[in-house]
């Protein structure tokens with residue numbers, strides 16, 4: 001290694017170390033959790049829940065915009081499990097700007113928000129429904145409600161994409177039979 005490149009590498013390394021050092025404990029923690037972005041705990045909670053209820057899915061579909069965490073083809077739906085800080089969950093207390101390098105983080109998160117928006121639009125134009133679940137919505141206090149509404153939304157989507165083609169009219173034989181049936185509880189002695 002020439003002396004010049006040695007100095008360059010060392011300087012680069014030192015600058016990086018200095019930067020890491022200037023990060024607060026909280027920033028470092030967030031940085032580290034971003035590195036382990038696959039199979040993070042919140043995503044696992046959603047996957048396990050859906051699997052237990054019999055939903056089948058694909059993971060991190062690389063050919064779809066945004067590489068959604070969970071892809072439910074039968075429901076034409078993708079699910080993103082988003083970290084509140086990295087994806088800028090508005091009004092959420094997990095999304096608070098670090099006190100140092102604030103501009104840097106602000107720009108970075110804004111770019112993520114913009115990218116997320118564009119990817120959702122692309123997915124919609126391809127006929128995919130997108131559901132976003134935020135990390136804070138999976139905290140124990142809100143988890144059950146979040147998961148229940150996820151399943152509700154999936155069922156609604158399934159019904160809407162599998163609507164029967166036939167339009168039933170009032171004089172359809174099936175409906176007439178049903179209407180003529182007497183209600184045993186309406187005419188007895190009360």
Ligand SMILES: [Zn+2]
Pocket residue numbers: 084089092093094095134135136137
């Ligand atoms: Zn949040």
